[in-house]
């Protein structure tokens with residue numbers, strides 16, 4: 001479709017502002033230039049570093065195999081941008097089309113892309129969180145500090161929360177022979193993300209690698225010595241864990257506070273957008289000039305009943321950024337929907353864990369290849385008679401096939417015979433997800449209903 | 465130099481670990497570990513590894529983008 005005059009002007013001399021200079025922001029900027037945007041591009045990021053990659057922080061970097069500052073993201077192309085790093089966006093004026101910045105200045109935009117992601121949820125007790133030895137892991141600075149302390153040989157590391165990040169941290173510690181206790185409120189590690197059947201495998205894996213794993217307990221308090229250094233943690237079962245490092249891995253909080261009062265449909269669950277990445281305002285009306293991508297976005301997905309889906313996944317940030325950038329400089333008939341099938345990976349205790357689809361929607365699970373006891377298997381999740389997700393432990397090769405099954409809403413349980421099917425894969429069993437209305441660090445995939453204006457604070461995900 | 469591997473795409477063929485063993489290593493049977501910022505001396509090996517990857521999961525910094533990526537905290541600059 002030929003571009004109308006205003007779109008041509010936007011592409012030639014418009015001003016596009018990206019707030020959040022990380023994975024999604026960078027890939028969007030590259031796509032804008034790739035598709036011919038030649039106007040002014042401003043990248044605003046509150047971190048001082050240029051865009052870097054986070055997944056290595058809990059893996060190679062904690063293991064000491066790669067220095068934390070080796071993680072800067074490669075550029076696919078030059079983007080010729082004005083960079084405002086170390087500067088936070090503090091407000092948005094939708095009428096004046098302006099972003100206000102922490103240094104008191106502001107920038108005007110013709111199109112705005114918001115990619116402010118999430119941050120680690122801090123330990124709720126501030127005094128305890130300030131103790132020397134209490135960490136979170138989200139940024140390159142967090143990783144540098146934590147790695148430094150791990151290298152010094154702590155007596156014991158306590159990991160609070162056994163989601164993916166917590167489990168990877170525990171794995172990196174054990175690989176360096178550090179004593180580790182993992183405290184998890186749920187029945188097993190990864191239970192919120194993958195359910196109890198797979199969580200049980202993760203639990204065995206941790207124990208086999210020497211993790212002191214405590215499930216079904218909560219850390220009720222952290223205690224310091226007189227010098228303000230962490231000394232021990234108190235658990236809800238009455239026990240005490242002596243540790244000089246605690247890593248709080250209780251999931252993430254969306255970086256949307258700076259949008260409070262702006263009129264945008266932004267809240268604790270993220271920023272709602274349509275399938276084309278255009279942000280909704282609080283009235284449920286889609287905006288024309290504000291786009292969203294990456295961890296901060298919640299967008300409707302056709303495979304999952306058009307519920308808003310939030311994904312804290314690397315692959316989603318890249319795919320959504322590309323779609324958002326394309327749509328920012330194209331007319332409505334040429335826009336594309338973001339209908340990426342959720343996928344992620346995690347490496348822990350020597351095992352490569354990969355998943356596609358939305359496991360937490362699964363009611364039942366069946367092991368279609370390999371066996372749980374070998375720690376090498378493919379398991380498929382079913383929801384109302386169709387395949388909704390799959391997970392592999394060291395069997396990534398089967399995942400593409402199940403991705404197509406999910407995309408075709410293929411029947412569950414799979415009616416066909418499969419290679420390497422074992423006795424424990426003969427019939428489906430309950431997948432064992434915890435009550436979804438309980439807040440959890442677990443799922444990095446969250447279905448959050450159909451309401452575009454997210455102003456409720458309580459977390460009440462619904463099943464499709 | 466800078467690189468990143470799309471580990472959603474990676475299938476553990478391990479061609480990269482064979483062609484650039486100082487940059488890519490297998491960690492366990494299937495998980496890949498790599499240095500996202502290896503020394504420039506590795507460039508030849510890395511480019512060969514990226515070329516050989518059967519699922520094209522390795523992104524190496526574009527030659528024209530490399531020089532301009534110089535960040536300074538708190539400053540505004542063009543790159």
Ligand SMILES: Cc1cc2nc3c(=O)[nH]c(=O)nc-3n(C[C@H](O)[C@H](O)[C@H](O)COP(=O)(O)OP(=O)(O)OC[C@H]3O[C@@H](n4cnc5c(N)ncnc54)[C@H](O)[C@@H]3O)c2cc1C
Nearest residue numbers: 020022023024046054055088089116117294295312313314
């Ligand atoms: C330790 C760790 C391990 C991970 N491992 C995996 C993995 O194995 N597999 C996987 O699929 N995913 C993994 N992830 C998730 C993946 O890194 C994220 O999905 C990805 O970083 C999302 O990119 P993003 O650009 O949307 O958000 P982010 O990377 O969170 O970037 C948002 C940026 O915006 C900035 N910002 C926030 N507010 C403002 C403001 N007001 N003004 C200016 N800037 C602002 C932030 O500081 C940040 O730089 C991991 C994440 C972490 C932390």
